[in-house]
Amino acid sequence: IVPFLLFLVGTEAVINLKYGINEEMKPGSVIGNVTKDALKQGFQIAPQPPYLRVISNSEPRWVELSPAGILTTQMKIDRDVVCRQNPKCVISLEVMSNSMEICVIKVEIEDLNDNAPRFPTNHIDIEISENASPGTRFPLEGASDPDSGIFGVQSYSITPNELFGLEIKTRGDGSKIAELVVQKSLDRETQSHYTYEISAEDGGDPPKIGAVQLNIKVIDSNDNNPVFDEAVYTVNVMENSPINTIVIDLNATDPDEGTNGEIVYSFHSYVTEKTRDAFKIDPRTGIITVNGVLDYETAQIYEIDVQAKDLGPNSIPAHCKVTVNVMDTNDNPPVISLLSLNTEMVEVSENAQRGYVIALVRVSDKDSGANGKVQCRLQGNVPFRLQEYESFSTILVDGRLDREQKDTYNLTIQAEDSGMPPLRATKSLVVKVTDENDNPPHFLKPHYQEMVMENNLPGSCLLAVSAEDPDLGMNGTVSYSIVPGEIKHMDVNTYVSINPSGRIYSMRSFDHEYTRTFDFKVLARDNGNPSLSSNATVRIVVLDVNDNTPVMTNPPLVNGTAEVSIPRNAGVGFMVTQVKADDYDEGENGRLTYTISEGDRAFFEIDQVNGEVRSTRMFGENAKSTYEITVVARDHGKPSLSASAYIVVYLSPDLNAQETIGPVNLSLIFIIALGSIAAILFVTMIFVAVKCKRDNKEIRTYNCSGAACVLCLCGFGNQKKSSKKKKLSKNDIRLVPRDVEETDKMNVVSCSSLTSSLNYFDYHQQSLPLGCRRSESTFLNVENQNSRNAAPNHGYQHTFTGQGHQQPDLIING
The missing domain is CATH 2.60.40.60 (Cadherins)
Known part of the structure; x- marks a missing residue:
């Protein structure tokens, strides 16, 4: 097996070092000086520490290499645990120097004879028919020794006797087993029981020995015993064969009839669990089939001891050995693995x-x-x-x-x-x-926003920011930090932290009621020389959770209890009290609903929204003097939280029920009053507007400067009428100024009925033009034609205004 290893190095050769140690060495024992031994072979190591660094270690629990290059044991090494019974036990290390050179180290662990053979039980029981012929064999359960090679089990022996002997056989895996061989005919009537000692001996010097007691029982003969066609069978089976694939069909014969000739097949008792997991045998047919996964890379050979026994009395089983060779198939592709600071x-x-x-x-x-x-x-x-x-x-x-x-x-x-x-x-x-550092890091987004539930665990990851740098190597390697600042007069680093990869973590548990949002800046800096940087703004929005239990504020509670008194003659709907509670959460988490959960609920009801507790019936003179209820204020969070108040209501004969509709809501009264005033003002304004419009149609006014005007005709509806109204015509209107020269004229302006826009009249002789109707606006001006720019006392300006169809009141100013 050759692992695929990748690591950045800068060398033109790789050297190999080999060391050998005995097992059971104490922790801290020196295996070798790798630095010294490598230098002897031309290994390049820079003078500054650390000199060496381990890049792979097959058994990091057992050996370690210091930065100075001293290879030592970390703990007591037991070869039988590290490598079990493998012929060779090697620990491999690969080391890189500070000059970027590679050294491959192999440490071979030598086995010691520190274990004696051991049998699985302290006695072996076996039954043999008295007619067993000499040469009949009976497999015995073998001993095991965790030591390997020569220090494993090498031989077996039996207490010297004339009837039985041992024959040693070597299995395919190199292990030794013993078979009991009948050497002489047996006579049950002479002796029916025999006891011997079986010894197992390893190859150490001196050897270690394990023993077990062998109990042999001689039983009555059975005429015929099963016989296998062969004593040893060898078969091949491909790895990865499907379950129930037939491996071999064993056949044993017994000439007896009936149950004496009916044969049952089974594995011998000392067949291992591993073998039983891989194969099974049909007890009636003797067919061995695949029972599990066969993997050549795990086990290449299986040796199965099978026995066949008839169902007659005192049956002597027949034995055979089946050797199953697992054939390798090309079912494993080459394996590629990477090991480096960056595996890709x-x-x-x-x-x-x-x-x-x-x-x-x-x-x-x-x-x-x-x-x-x-x-x-x-x-x-x-x-x-x-x-x-x-x-x-x-x-x-x-x-x-x-x-x-x-x-x-x-x-x-x-x-x-x-x-x-x-x-x-x-x-x-x-x-x-690699290239030079000429590009600053660039955040994927200039602004980040993350929603975080309040009461988060300190140290939890909030979000990850990422910045890219197109430069290479250290020039493009970006590290992150929090820009110094404050959040609510606290250092930003007490709120959040960031690791070099850009993951932002909370440093505290956030409280929505204290901090709903906060902003900070993240700095991304490359590792070039000089380094370049950029920053991004991060906003954390703290979301509300239902973490505040409602708190009762009214009525005042003493140890969770409030006492209130109401008149005994209080009627239905009398407000007993108003329960109020505060909840610092928002939205549904802070919206409260009030209910009466326990007590005299038949006598009281509560408004679920405002918490008003009112009576639901008359109490009367015969009612008890004390009532008790429990009021619960519950929010609408999920899960909801609640608070309760135990209220004791006393009926007092000294109080009078002045009202049964509850206290006056001052806000409501204020709103009603403002509405009423506004309505009255609106009606008044409409009335005045209508009145003014009507009066404007009736007004005719002479505005006289000074005392020149002796006659003013004004129509005001609100003046007191001193005389009966008189219908006037245009000929009845005259202007008689005092002390005005006869040369003065009166001009009339803006009278649409006149023949020109400007007309002069002799105010002593002439009347208003007949074409001017009362509904027109007429402006009269008394002027001195010879001196229009004279002082005001030489000419008087008179304005006549007439609107409407009603007759104006006549007022004479003497």
Whole structure:
């Protein structure tokens, strides 16, 4: 078995070191000085520590290599545990120096004879018919010894006697078994029981011995005993054969008739569980079939001891041995595995010289023979080649590398065995050609947002951020950190942390009621010289969970109990109290429902929303003086939380039931009052608007500057009428100013009935033009034609306005 190993190196050769130790060495025992021994073979090690680093270790529990290169045992090594009974027990290590060279170390563990043979039981019982002829054999259950090789079981012996002897046989796996052989005829009437000692001896010096007592019972003869056609059968079966595949059809004969000739087949008692899991035998037909998975790589040979016994009295079983050889098929493709800091990518400088080793290669195939013989090669036309060594190969630079022309090579390593048909396996290896650091890391998103439930576990992963850097090697290797800052006057690092790969973890359990959202920045920095960086904003939204139990706030509780008093004559609907509770959660988690869970529920009811507790019936004079209820406030979270209050209600004759409809809601009264005032104001405004519109149609006004106007005609509906209304015509209207020269004229402006836009009238002689109706707006102006710019006392401005069809009131100003 040759594992496939890949590691970034920079060497032109690989050296091998071999050490041998005995088992049972104490922990900390020195195996060898790898640094010193490797230097003797030309191994390159830089003077600065650490000198060596282990890149693979087949048994890291047993041996370790210090950075200085001293190889020691980690614990007491028991070869029988590490390698069981394998002929060779080797621990392999592969070491890389600080000069990027490879050293392969093999430590062989030598076995000690530290275990004696042991039988599975302390006695063996066997029955033999008195007519058993000399030479009849009976297989015995063997002893086991965990030691390997010569230190395992080598021989068996029996207490010296004339009737029985032992014959030693070697199994296919090298183990020894013993068979009891009848040497002389037996006579039950002379002696029916024999007791001997069987000893098993290993090959140590001195040897270790294990013993067991053998009890032989001589029984009456059975005329004929079953006989197998052959004593030993050898068959071949392919691995991976389906279950119930026939392996062999055994046949034993017995000339007796009836039950004396009816034969039953079975495995011998000492057939192992492993063999019984792989095969089974039909007790009537003697056919052995596959019972489990046969794998050549696990077991190549099985030896099955079968006995055939008739059903007659004092039957003597017949025995045979079936050797099953499992034939290998090419069912295992070559196995490719990777072991390195990065198992899929190797970096190499574009200045690497021809012959520079970038990878160490090994191939494995569990099959045997040609099926397990593997060839390895690189596919495609690439500037790399494979260099073969005894047990592995290396990949070397075989041409000029130029990153500006090509910065990535995808190597395909193909392994193919020699089976028919051959099986193949491939592994891809990316070779990156390194460059200078000229690109900062770039986050996939400038802003990250993550929803997190409150009460999270500290140390839990919140999210992962990722930044890309198109540079190569260390220039493109990105590390992450939290930008210093504060969250609610606390260091951001007390809230979150980030690992080098960009996974952000919580440092505390978040509380939605305290912190609903918080932002921080993540910095991504490459490892170039000088390094480049960029940052991204992360927002954590803390979601509410139902983690706050409602707290009763009203009525005040003492040890969970509140006492209230109500009048004995309180009627139906009388408000006993109002239960209130607070829940700091939000939404459904904080919405409370009130219920009466226990007590005198027939006398009280509660509003599920506002918590008002009211009476549901009259109490009367004969009612008891005390009632008890339990009120529960429960939120709507999942699962919901609740709080309860035990309320004792006392009926007091000293109180009067002034109201049965509950306390006045001041907010409601305030709203009703505002609505009423607004309605009154609205109606008043409508009334005033209508009134003003009506009055405007009736108003006729003379605005007289000074005391010149002796007659003003004004129509105000709200003035007190001092005389009976009189119907006026245009001829009845005159303007008589005081102390005004006769040359003054009166002009009329904006009267649509006039012949021109500007007319002058003698206010002593002329009336208003007949064409001006009352409904028109007429502006009258008294002017001095000779001196229009004179002082106001020489001319007076009079304005006449008339609207509507009603007759104006007549007011005479003396």
